Amino acid sequence: MNKLILLVCLMTTTNVLASKENAFDELSTTLESMRSKNDIPSMSVAIITSGKVAYLNGFGYVDKEQKTVTNSESLFRVASITKLFTAQAIMQLSDKNKIDLNAKIGRYLPSFRDSNITIYQLLTHTSGLGDVIKPISYENKRTISSYLETVKNASKKNIGNKSFKYSDTNYNILGAIISAASEKNYETYIYQHILAPAKMSQSGFFNGNNVSFRHARPTYKGQVIEESKRRPFDQSFNPSEGLISNVNDLSQWLVLTLNRDSSLLKKQTFIDMLKPRVKTSWGEIYIGLGWQVYSESNDKIARHPGSIRGYKSLILTHPNSKNALILLINSSNTPRWEIAKSITKILKQNNEWK
Numbered sequence: 001m002n003k004l005i006l007l008v009c010l011m012t013t014t015n016v017l018a019s020k021e022n023a024f025d026e027l028s029t030t031l032e033s034m035r036s037k038n039d040i041p042s043m044s045v046a047i048i049t050s051g052k053v054a055y056l057n058g059f060g061y062v063d064k065e066q067k068t069v070t071n072s073e074s075l076f077r078v079a080s081i082t083k084l085f086t087a088q089a090i091m092q093l094s095d096k097n098k099i100d101l102n103a104k105i106g107r108y109l110p111s112f113r114d115s116n117i118t119i120y121q122l123l124t125h126t127s128g129l130g131d132v133i134k135p136i137s138y139e140n141k142r143t144i145s146s147y148l149e150t151v152k153n154a155s156k157k158n159i160g161n162k163s164f165k166y167s168d169t170n171y172n173i174l175g176a177i178i179s180a181a182s183e184k185n186y187e188t189y190i191y192q193h194i195l196a197p198a199k200m201s202q203s204g205f206f207n208g209n210n211v212s213f214r215h216a217r218p219t220y221k222g223q224v225i226e227e228s229k230r231r232p233f234d235q236s237f238n239p240s241e242g243l244i245s246n247v248n249d250l251s252q253w254l255v256l257t258l259n260r261d262s263s264l265l266k267k268q269t270f271i272d273m274l275k276p277r278v279k280t281s282w283g284e285i286y287i288g289l290g291w292q293v294y295s296e297s298n299d300k301i302a303r304h305p306g307s308i309r310g311y312k313s314l315i316l317t318h319p320n321s322k323n324a325l326i327l328l329i330n331s332s333n334t335p336r337w338e339i340a341k342s343i344t345k346i347l348k349q350n351n352e353w354k
Helices: 002-037 079-095 119-123 144-154 168-182 186-195 235-241 247-258 267-273 336-349
Strands: 042-049 052-063 243-245 292-296 299-308 311-318 323-329
Touching (some): 042 336, 052 247, 079 235, 079 299, 144 235, 168 235, 186 247, 247 311, 247 323
């Protein structure tokens, strides 16, 4: 009898593993086809199933001339996915009573003492601030204080409002508030309190000295964008778009986030961040605290895309089932939503996502 039970268990396990292998083989074939069809030089993908990393893969070449194949550790500029890290840092400091989400930002940034904008409004893109100020080259050495002064002067008439207006400026100011409340510069805080606990050992921010920080070069229609036309690195914009990472590191952080790990936040804080707060201008999508949230067939979805010249990225999660995908791509013209739908369809058809 015991032998029969053991045999049945072994057969079941073998069938499950074979099914999983078939699903991921189909996924790899489909992704490579889509990469080739859309002239994407380099693409990395991570899949998380039931709160565990199930699939990591790279497609194409980070550098075709050097025959450097893309893999799960290939680095990309993740663009606005960075905002999720900034939001999480704000909520960490809120958990420690070092930040009051309803406080006016002048409490932490004296140069904004006359502003009625609150931290909550920055988090939810309801401050009324737009992206009047653009990033400039790192070599110009713009300081955070000079950036904030420029923002303040450009928005003197702004008193905060409740309407949605997505902007990098909101999160760049949040980065300065993180520094003020923690008494550490933004990059140091993110490294010590998020990257290090999540074991994101290869991720970080360009600082002018780490020129060996090799990442996939930005492209458009399969061609590398020339240096003078690339989105510049600007430390003032690190809180909104500056993180350089890979799917291996990001998946480790996302597993902790999906599992509401106490090394990052209180359990209730993870839940609070996903509550719909403000309706966006993107259909039935709402802003939570950092996350963009919506429902599809009674399934709650939380996401954040990223996009700067030559790069597209996406984190899309199903918090209830703890399923998620991560896309990092070094191409401006890429159908990331179509790619995400193809991934989801294959995983559901093969019962990998339920």
